[in-house]
Amino acid sequence: MNAYYEENDGYPALEMIVYGRAPLMFTKYCSMRKLNQCRVCKTKSYELKDEHGTFPILSHEDCTSTLLNGKTLNLLDELPNIKGIEALRLNFTVESKEQVVNVIHMASSKLNGSMNNAVFNQETETRGHFNKEIV
Known part of the structure; x- marks a missing residue:
């Protein structure tokens, strides 16, 4: 400065x-579409879990997603x-x-x-x- x-x-x-x-990753991939449940993400919240914690997923109207930091x-x-x-x-x-x-x-x-x-x-x-x- x-x-x-x-x-x-x-x-x-x-x-x-x-x-x-903080956003960790942006995707053009819709994991719910892969499970044949497109648009279900608009009614529920989802997250990924691993040995480091739980990472919330934000689903967007254009079927893209944002993975957020677990902390x-x-x-x-x-x-x-x-x-x-x-x-x-x-x-x-x-x-x-x-x-x-x-x-x-x-x-x-x-x-x-x-x-x-x-x-x-x-x-x-x-x-x-x-x-x-x-x-």
């Missing part, structure tokens, strides 16, 4: 996802430390209405400083590469 600032006389307008399930990215505890970002995004995909409301309240409380306790759950959530240097 410093190099950008020097070259352009200002910081870029950056957005950062601070909560949500939810959660950087809410880091919000007070994030600088130089114009917009912070909460990316909801498979959460219930109650979960959405809860996450919005936690994010708001973290931003205004009224919540000091940690909300990160190591079993179900990840910080991705946030605390890792990428070179």
Whole structure:
């Protein structure tokens, strides 16, 4: 960001996802069609399971699919430390209405400083590469 600032006389307008399930794979393949159950995916939710966990599948109208990370990215505890970002995004995909409301309240409380306790759950959530240097 410093190099950008020097070259352009200002910081870029950056957005950062601070909560949500990251897409791992996009497919043009409909697994339900293979099972002769096309359009059933519109009525139920599906997921893949392996030794690493459970990965939700989002089915789209054009019979494509998105495989989501089994762990939810959660950087809410880091919000007070994030600088130089114009917009912070909460990316909801498979959460219930109650979960959405809860996450919005936690994010708001973290931003205004009224919540000091940690909300990160190591079993179900990840910080991705946030605390890792990428070179």
